[in-house]
Amino acid sequence: MTEMGKHARAAAEKLSMAPTKQKDAGLIGAAMVIRANVDDILAANAKDLAAAKEKGLSGAMLDRLLLDEKRIEAMAKGLEDIAALPDPVGSKIAEWDRPNGLHIERIRVPLGVIGIIYESRPNVTADAGALCLKSGNAAILRGGSESSHSSRIIHESLVEGFMAANLPEHAIQLVPTTDRAAVGEMLAGLNGNIDVIVPRGGKSLVARVQAEARVPVFAHLEGICHVYVDKDADLEMARKIVMNAKLRRTGVCGSAETLLVDEACAATHLPVLVKDLIDAGCEVRGDERTRAVDARVKPATEADWSTEYLDAIISVRVVNGIEEAMRHIAHYGSHHTESIVTANQKTADRFLATVDSAIVLHNASTQFADGGEFGMGAEIGIATGKFHARGPVGVEQLTSFKYVVRGTGQIRP
Amino acid sequence: MTEMGKHARAAAEKLSMAPTKQKDAGLIGAAMVIRANVDDILAANAKDLAAAKEKGLSGAMLDRLLLDEKRIEAMAKGLEDIAALPDPVGSKIAEWDRPNGLHIERIRVPLGVIGIIYESRPNVTADAGALCLKSGNAAILRGGSESSHSSRIIHESLVEGFMAANLPEHAIQLVPTTDRAAVGEMLAGLNGNIDVIVPRGGKSLVARVQAEARVPVFAHLEGICHVYVDKDADLEMARKIVMNAKLRRTGVCGSAETLLVDEACAATHLPVLVKDLIDAGCEVRGDERTRAVDARVKPATEADWSTEYLDAIISVRVVNGIEEAMRHIAHYGSHHTESIVTANQKTADRFLATVDSAIVLHNASTQFADGGEFGMGAEIGIATGKFHARGPVGVEQLTSFKYVVRGTGQIRP
Structure with missing residues (x-):
């Protein structure tokens, strides 16, 4: 050597x-x-x-x-x-x-x-x-x-x-x-x-x-990537992005592991998003409010919020707006890649500026976390360190x- | 804590x-x-x-x-x-x-x-x-x-x-x-x-x-900075740069510690450069050829080539052109700051491209190694690592x- x-x-x-x-x-x-x-x-x-x-x-x-x-x-x-x-x-x-x-x-x-x-x-x-x-x-x-x-x-x-x-x-x-x-x-x-x-x-x-x-x-130790669907999210856009972020490929580090939904749009958006996922064969583990919208949702434990499944499993939680979403991400995330879906530019800017991850996206799938997709050519990996x-x-x-x-x-x- | x-x-x-x-x-x-x-x-x-x-x-x-x-x-x-x-x-x-x-x-x-x-x-x-x-x-x-x-x-x-x-x-x-x-x-x-x-x-x-x-x-562990005076160096420019690089302030990390002189101009340039330094109160420690030009030059030991004096002392060596100068720098240097004095653009370009230091200069004093002089404002220090x-x-x-x-x-x- x-x-x-x-x-x-x-x-x-x-x-x-x-x-x-x-x-x-x-x-x-x-x-x-x-x-x-x-x-x-x-x-x-x-x-x-x-x-x-x-x-x-x-x-x-x-x-x-x-x-x-x-x-x-x-x-x-x-x-x-x-x-x-x-x-x-x-x-x-x-x-x-x-x-x-x-x-x-x-x-x-x-x-x-x-x-x-x-x-x-x-x-x-x-x-x-x-x-x-x-x-x-x-x-x-x-x-x-x-x-x-x-x-x-x-x-x-x-x-x-x-x-x-x-x-x-x-x-x-x-x-x-x-x-x-x-x-x-x-x-x-x-x-x-x-x-x-x-x-x-x-x-x-x-x-x-x-x-x-x-x-x-x-290096990155893990990619616990989040999609946050804000109250001002267009439902059709949110459906497309959530499905792609979770299920396009489940084994890549940029795949979403947790979906956070604003309680202000939970009544309209949550049942549709959960149904899409389960119908596509994805296991959904949710908090109490998520379990209330679909009997097929399994209970999420505390460990689920910090688990990188790398599989067709997603944890889902209802949050009280963007601030609680960002607190959840800061607490459970891995500083890899997070996305916000919203039609409100001001809300998006707050999310993009505040969330401390290598990649933050607005109205796009977390699966774009890739050197080729960034136009940088092949990559040797994705780093979550700041140096x-x-x-x-x-x-x-x-x-x-x-x-x-x-x-x-x-x-x- | x-x-x-x-x-x-x-x-x-x-x-x-x-x-x-x-x-x-x-x-x-x-x-x-x-x-x-x-x-x-x-x-x-x-x-x-x-x-x-x-x-x-x-x-x-x-x-x-x-x-x-x-x-x-x-x-x-x-x-x-x-x-x-x-x-x-x-x-x-x-x-x-x-x-x-x-x-x-x-x-x-x-x-x-x-x-x-x-x-x-x-x-x-x-x-x-x-x-x-x-x-x-x-x-x-x-x-x-x-x-x-x-x-x-x-x-x-x-x-x-x-x-x-x-x-x-x-x-x-x-x-x-x-x-x-x-x-x-x-x-x-x-x-x-x-x-x-x-x-x-x-x-x-x-x-x-x-x-x-x-x-x-x-950080930088030390600044063993070199000035290389090439055969195509203008003597008056070399005199100004060598004196400034060594003596403007001797206690800063960008001060020169070793002068390398091309043997092709040693006959004309070396005696003048050595005399300038000694007359200004600088101790000169030289190799055999440097000692031959002035009786006041002290013998340099092997340890001198890798010593950061941070004082009015300089080691001086005659080298066989730019390639030997660069080999000397690669062997004894600290990857901090090195300068070449030459009127030959091609020689300068070779030096600037090859020498593996944080800062490489052509026809300028090593004492410019400073965030303020670079226009970057105040600095917390100078780093010689590559990360x-x-x-x-x-x-x-x-x-x-x-x-x-x-x-x-x-x-x-």
Whole structure:
């Protein structure tokens, strides 16, 4: 691991100066190698799947692990999409002149070495590695043992593509899953050779990384996202947004987990919203007033308000207007993504200004919490911390900056 | 301390929504109270000075501790200057439209609670507290025991000024210096109630904070700043810049500690630069080739290249062009501030792009490394880390952001 850290730092220095064309050629080359290796990738994945079945892994786990030709093609296409993004490195964030004639520029530079710790999805190897390369960073990847065969051949394919473009051999390194101490060493910062950790996986992985890491972490522990339907909400709009926010995909971090309905419109709006959800197969767990509108509503316990179901389940509560809604969100939320549905601009502005979440929306679904939907291209994850990166973490968020000052002999009085 | 953390978090929530006018009124009010309390501040400071003399503190330490009418007036004026800065909170960093009609804005928000750990300068109480307030953050201040009487009355003056503007009582809290465990608790994040730590003081304080803090730190451990005089440097410009970078003020972090001279111009430039420095009272410690040009040059040891003198001492080395200069900086530097003197634009561009420091300058003195000189107003310090804040940390750098998304009923396909 120590050697790996040194190699990563040396590669990062080279990558920080690598021209855009070279990085893009590496990514396009890696996509070609992945397509050429499709049979070998499928064979490696079959080994992982067989071992996982023997271990008795759940159907959802097996699905995360599974690669088929379509998923491998999506992975290759993903690399090409990242190649097509603008290169953040060297771009000017701001520039200004000083009265003494100094010209100051703020220029994006890479962060350095990014450590990625992930679980069973083997495609993270390609996605995360490619985002690091595009942003001029070296990557140290530690995948789950379940996907070790698949990750290894995907990693080899990337390295082959990158080296064909004369990129450093150690731009992306894969930690052998047999090294049990590796995660601990990565969280400690690998002797100063890892600058940031990105965990990709379930809550227990993220919690461990957040608790133990001695370097910055870009992550969200959970996405307990809320939709608040205000008394001035258009019912048809609220129906569309609630259904989409909860049920479009239930397993993503931006899916809504709690619906808050203003008591001033509960009589008209609540029964319709609850019926929509239950008729669509969603379990509704409600407070007393919600249970009164539909016999199929189950009772919500205190724990429900802070539970991320990631499933077709929603908790529903009637609140006394926007202020109680915001207090509920502040108390039970996870600072991820919240939406207000209202036709009243003033109410919306109060909500958008006050709610302390990475993403706040007015009259739109929480499922837009995604780097691609924001126009930022692929993302390595969504961060709920307030430092450096907040919200979707794309290639720009994987950079820092420096001040470049141009003078003509100025000295300070 | 636990109570203090809770009070800070509650105050931070209020401050995040405080209008600019209210915050500015608090700052201007605090300046008035400080001016009115000048006699009491002088009396408190006299107590601190007497105790410090009894303890046998050095002259430099006593000077840092000393307040006189001029310094107290500068402190009050500093508060008014911060009131006059633009309010970063609520300002729009970026905005864009998506093809589906969503309008996305990136809006600045405060970070939350800022912990400041400082040593003997009592004026940090006012400066740092005011920068936190202006940026909508609550502050927990822990000053050195030497300045405890002075800090206490300055803190009381701030609180009186802030409360007259109806700002929260706990916007700025001062930890009693008698609480020995306080620093450790602050570094641990005070049960999630401190979001970032800013150490203000010597290298040993900063080193401890960087090693032990479990929350982000804005700091620089040291400023080993370099001036590289290239073969294409104008000699007169190089003379002016070297003298200013080293000697304008030797105790600031942006002062130059090492001069690197290209061997291609060593015959013409080196003797003049060395003579200037020595004639001005600066001790020069040089490599063999530097010692050959002036008998007064002392031999530099390996340790000199990584020493921040903060004094009228400079290390000087002859290098084989820009590449060796940059290798020297990468090996011995502290990623703070470096300057190249050259008339060759291409050489300058290579230096500015490659050197991995928070601030890189062309044909200008390293002593410009300062938030005020950058036009950013007062600064709480200079950071050399790559996360969140890099370079001067002013009110903007004490903020985070959130995404505000405005729709008209959009759902995600």
